[in-house]
Amino acid sequence: MSDPTAPATESLDADAVDADAVDADALDADALDPYALDRDGIAALLDELGEPAYRARQLHAWLVRGVDDPSEMTDLPQALRQRLQARFAPTRPELVAHTVADDGHTHKLLLRFPDGEAIETVLMLYPDRATVCISTQAGCAMGCPFCATGQAGFRRQLTAGEVVRQVVVADAALRSGVIGAEHLPSGAPSRVTNVVFMGMGEPLANLPATLATVRWLNDPAGFNLSARHITVSTVGLVPGITKLAELGLPVTLAVSLHAATDDLRDDLVPVNRQHPLAEVEQAMAAYRRTTNRRVSIEWCLIGDVNDDRLQADRLGAIARRLRAHINVIPMNPTPGVRWQEPTAAATRDFIDTVERRGATVTLRDTRGRDADAACGQLLASYTLGAGSRLPAAVGAAERIDAAGTLPPIAQAPS
Ligand code: SAH
Numbered sequence: 098m099s100d101p102t103a104p105a106t107e108s109l110d111a112d113a114v115d116a117d118a119v120d121a122d123a124l125d126a127d128a129l130d131p132y133a134l135d136r137d138g139i140a141a142l143l144d145e146l147g148e149p150a151y152r153a154r155q156l157h158a159w160l161v162r163g164v165d166d167p168s169e170m171t172d173l174p175q176a177l178r179q180r181l182q183a184r185f186a187p188t189r190p191e192l193v194a195h196t197v198a199d200d201g202h203t204h205k206l207l208l209r210f211p212d213g214e215a216i217e218t219v220l221m222l223y224p225d226r227a228t229v230c231i232s233t234q235a236g237c238a239m240g241c242p243f244c245a246t247g248q249a250g251f252r253r254q255l256t257a258g259e260v261v262r263q264v265v266v267a268d269a270a271l272r273s274g275v276i277g278a279e280h281l282p283s284g285a286p287s288r289v290t291n292v293v294f295m296g297m298g299e300p301l302a303n304l305p306a307t308l309a310t311v312r313w314l315n316d317p318a319g320f321n322l323s324a325r326h327i328t329v330s331t332v333g334l335v336p337g338i339t340k341l342a343e344l345g346l347p348v349t350l351a352v353s354l355h356a357a358t359d360d361l362r363d364d365l366v367p368v369n370r371q372h373p374l375a376e377v378e379q380a381m382a383a384y385r386r387t388t389n390r391r392v393s394i395e396w397c398l399i400g401d402v403n404d405d406r407l408q409a410d411r412l413g414a415i416a417r418r419l420r421a422h423i424n425v426i427p428m429n430p431t432p433g434v435r436w437q438e439p440t441a442a443a444t445r446d447f448i449d450t451v452e453r454r455g456a457t458v459t460l461r462d463t464r465g466r467d468a469d470a471a472c473g474q475l476l477a478s479y480t481l482g483a484g485s486r487l488p489a490a491v492g493a494a495e496r497i498d499a500a501g502t503l504p505p506i507a508q509a510p511s
């Protein structure tokens with residue numbers, strides 16, 4: 098693990114992200130974060146300013162390219178640039194840490210907004226795609242005990258502009274070479290091709306920003322990302338799943354299950370008490386029917402907690418009923434709990450059992466471990482490193498450890 102108090106391993110040019118950051122308190126009521134505007138919002142603004150429609154397209158194109166300073170929008174008339182300057186108050190984040198892992202394939206950015214809240218954005222490069230993992234909340238209220246973000250608790254919602262901005266920052270970094278070419282693997286894509294809502298926070302607990310960001314990314318006249326290249330990961334907030342389906346875009350839905358029995362899931366994913374497994378499964382089936390899109394199941398595999406045969410068996414059955422694909426992610430250690438990833442043998446056994454049930458499963462690599470790259474971990478270690486206390490939502494972890502609640506393997510149905 099890197100020392101969070103040490104200077105970032107490699108630093109982006111922070112000015113590129115932070116140029117004249119605004120003081121949030123000084124904004125007047127009409128001030129607009131340009132990234133909070135979708136195509137219709139931009140059109141309405143320029144209409145209000147008495148400008149022809151093609152100016153809206155020009156402004157939109159600049160924003161998609163990561164330029165939010167009207168003075169740099171060289172194809173707009175000078176007078177319009179000045180009027181936009183007066184209206185815009187971009188919420189520009191400051192880059193406070195940038196860690197590089199996996200030989201330049203993983204770039205983890207810790208971004209801090211003008212009010213002091215920090216969030217993580219991770220750029221993962223593969224030969225054929227560049228995926229950005231974005232945050233939707235500063236912190237998270239869901240309290241999953243194995244998750245660093247959950248341990249730290251909820252701070253605030255991110256605005257749509259703050260969520261969109263993360264993709265734009267990562268995309269601009271790739272396009273403009275802000276991440277120096279020497280830190281990028283050869284043949285890395287030159288723009289963002291995939292977006293996953295798997296950073297800090299629960300996207301469906303911030304529906305306005307999540308839905309607005311999906312629409313913004315998908316806009317064919319704008320960022321133009323296929324809905325199939327967008328994945329929203331949720332802990333299973335059923336009303337939110339329904340709303341996402343109503344958006345009418347075939348976004349990939351990933352549900353973080355982590356347990357296939359309600360008693361264990363009540364502890365690992367506390368919101369299961371409001372939306373138990375049967376209800377979540379129903380919502381997933383409905384999502385699949387409405388969008389005609391295969392759903393995924395995320396399973397953070399924790400040694401001696403959810404890696405036994407009973408869980409594997411039940412998970413396999415759920416996945417087969419839903420024809421869902423399972424992603425197994427060995428747990429990254431987090432500061433708040435003693436839990437660890439399972440042994441290689443337990444992992445193999447778990448996957449074999451799930452597959453015997455007729456489900457398809459992929460064992461995910463744990464990207465960027467050397468850069469604190471698990472969900473929320475860079476911030477967690479940064480916070481700890483800065484000396485502040487990390488409030489831990491780890492009661493469930495203690496209960497499981499103390500009670501030894503897991504059924505012995507012999508009890509699992511074969
Ligand atoms: N709140 C949403 C999206 C953010 S979390 C959700 O929970 O789905 C993204 C993924 O990271 C989830 O599947 C989550 O379970 C996983 N995750 C969280 N902490 C982890 C850890 N310590 N090790 C491995 N995966 C973790």
Ligand code: SF4
Pocket residue numbers: 237238239240241244245246247248296297298299332353472
């Ligand atoms: Fe929140 Fe997801 Fe972490 Fe749970 S796993 S605490 S829902 S970010």
